[in-house]
Amino acid sequence: MDPQRPSILVVDDEPSITDVVHEYLSTLGYDCTSTSDPEEALRRLRESTFDLVITDLNMGQLSGMDVLKAARGTDASDTMVVLMTAYPTVENAIEALMSGADNYILKPLSLETLKHVVEGSLEKQRLARENVSLKESLALYRASEALEAPLELPEYLNMVLEVALGELEGQAAQLVLLEGDATERRVLQQIRRDPSGGTLKLTEEEMLRLAGELAEESGAMTTTDIGDHGPLLVLPLRAGGDVVGLLAVHRRQGEAAFTPAQTKALSIIGSGAAVAIKNARLYNSLQEQYLGAIRALVAAVEAKDPYTSGHSEKVGQYGQMLAHEVGADQEIIEGMRVVGLLHDAGKIGVQESILLKKGNLTKEEYKHIKDHVNMSMRIIKPLPLPDVVPRAISEHHERLDGSGYPKGLSGEEISLSGRIIAIVDVWDAITSDRIYRTRMNRQEALDTLDDLAIDKLDRELTEIFKNVVPAS
Numbered sequence: 001m002d003p004q005r006p007s008i009l010v011v012d013d014e015p016s017i018t019d020v021v022h023e024y025l026s027t028l029g030y031d032c033t034s035t036s037d038p039e040e041a042l043r044r045l046r047e048s049t050f051d052l053v054i055t056d057l058n059m060g061q062l063s064g065m066d067v068l069k070a071a072r073g074t075d076a077s078d079t080m081v082v083l084m085t086a087y088p089t090v091e092n093a094i095e096a097l098m099s100g101a102d103n104y105i106l107k108p109l110s111l112e113t114l115k116h117v118v119e120g121s122l123e124k125q126r127l128a129r130e131n132v133s134l135k136e137s138l139a140l141y142r143a144s145e146a147l148e149a150p151l152e153l154p155e156y157l158n159m160v161l162e163v164a165l166g167e168l169e170g171q172a173a174q175l176v177l178l179e180g181d182a183t184e185r186r187v188l189q190q191i192r193r194d195p196s197g198g199t200l201k202l203t204e205e206e207m208l209r210l211a212g213e214l215a216e217e218s219g220a221m222t223t224t225d226i227g228d229h230g231p232l233l234v235l236p237l238r239a240g241g242d243v244v245g246l247l248a249v250h251r252r253q254g255e256a257a258f259t260p261a262q263t264k265a266l267s268i269i270g271s272g273a274a275v276a277i278k279n280a281r282l283y284n285s286l287q288e289q290y291l292g293a294i295r296a297l298v299a300a301v302e303a304k305d306p307y308t309s310g311h312s313e314k315v316g317q318y319g320q321m322l323a324h325e326v327g328a329d330q331e332i333i334e335g336m337r338v339v340g341l342l343h344d345a346g347k348i349g350v351q352e353s354i355l356l357k358k359g360n361l362t363k364e365e366y367k368h369i370k371d372h373v374n375m376s377m378r379i380i381k382p383l384p385l386p387d388v389v390p391r392a393i394s395e396h397h398e399r400l401d402g403s404g405y406p407k408g409l410s411g412e413e414i415s416l417s418g419r420i421i422a423i424v425d426v427w428d429a430i431t432s433d434r435i436y437r438t439r440m441n442r443q444e445a446l447d448t449l450d451d452l453a454i455d456k457l458d459r460e461l462t463e464i465f466k467n468v469v470p471a472s
């Protein structure tokens with residue numbers, strides 16, 4: 001077929017008609033194919049795509065409806081279909097148009113009408129295609145804009161739902177993140193956008209079933225045959241051969257079906273989402289690997305000084321507890337676990353003779369110990385951590401009166417997470433045995449915190465901590 005000229009397939013069981021139409025359309029410059037065998041028409045439709053199909057409605061065993069269905073093929077197909085019939089009734093006109101035919105022509109044919117209908121149909125198609133590319137650019141623009149923005153995955157996926165709802169004029173949208181393969185697939189997470197507050201949604205079971213059915217498909221599927229759902233567009237989100245999620249947009253029962261343009265737009269929006277999910281997973285697994293290495297490092301630090309064994313975990317737990325208690329942001333609460341784990345990682349660089357020294361430290365030795373904070377910062381530098389984590393680690397020995405290290409920050413210069421970590425680090429240190437001293441009992445430790453809260457630790461946070469810290 002000539003890609004420059006619109007391709008038209010003509011199907012009629014009367015060869016005299018196909019001959020006339022074929023010849024006429026060819027003289028008008030169209031790339032025309034014709035057949036009087038409906039089976040042959042179906043075969044050709046399986047093999048290639050036509051811009052327009054003109055088919056007789058009544059052709060013995062097969063009807064024009066079969067040709068129409070074959071021409072529509074996938075939901076993404078935008079082939080125009082014109083039905084020809086010699087027996088016009090209101091019913092078959094309605095049936096033709098309801099089933100997706102774009103127009104119909106009455107027999108006996110008038111060539112003038114045929115020309116008019118063909119041109120009209122192709123013009124409609126051209127406009128629809130332009131609309132698709134407009135939507136594509138818009139969706140791509142928005143999706144790419146979002147992709148470049150420093151959004152976390154949940155925020156990004158919420159935005160994908162927002163864009164999908166707006167672009168597709170849907171009533172609700174939902175997205176599930178999946179893991180596993182065909183043998184065992186699980187829903188990891190599900191997010192929904194339903195501005196109407198209605199109940200348009202697929203259950204996890206329905207989503208999993210659709211993921212299985214669509215696993216081999218690349219495009220979106222539009223359907224209305226799931227329970228009592230209205231028009232529904234479902235797109236498998238694929239990354240590297242796996243179905244990593246499913247994106248669905250709903251309309252209410254009785255509302256118009258999604259158009260091919262909208263189906264295509266969803267595919268574009270979804271392709272951005274699939275990439276983002278894949279990247280986030282890769283990033284998480286890299287982060288886990290690095291954290292695993294750091295854990296090994298922390299274990300090595302704690303092995304150097306058996307007295308500090310378990311210190312990092314406990315500081316993380318206490319830190320999370322206090323952050324939660326004071327109503328800190330979720331980012332700080334979650335970050336505290338990592339802060340606890342990593343804050344003393346730099347002690348790997350401190351000489352054992354100094355780390356384990358029983359007597360007083362010389363000025364030089366103390367300076368060397370203090371350097372563990374900078375060393376910790378160097379170790380965590382390659383880790384993509386939220387800002388609160390490195391900041392808290394850098395501040396865990398800072399004191400409100402400026403007497404701390406390494407920078408001697410004071411007052412408001414020290415972040416909330418830095419103040420939290422300072423309190424819980426001191427607490428775990430004084431309530432644990434050290435090589436150079438035994439641990440304080442609870443009352444002594446509480447009194448020590450009170451003393452430090454006069455000018456070194458945050459008084460308000462210390463009071464809250466004292467009320468919640470469990471007996472160790």
Ligand SMILES: [Fe+2]
Binds near residue numbers: 344372397
């Ligand atoms: Fe430290």
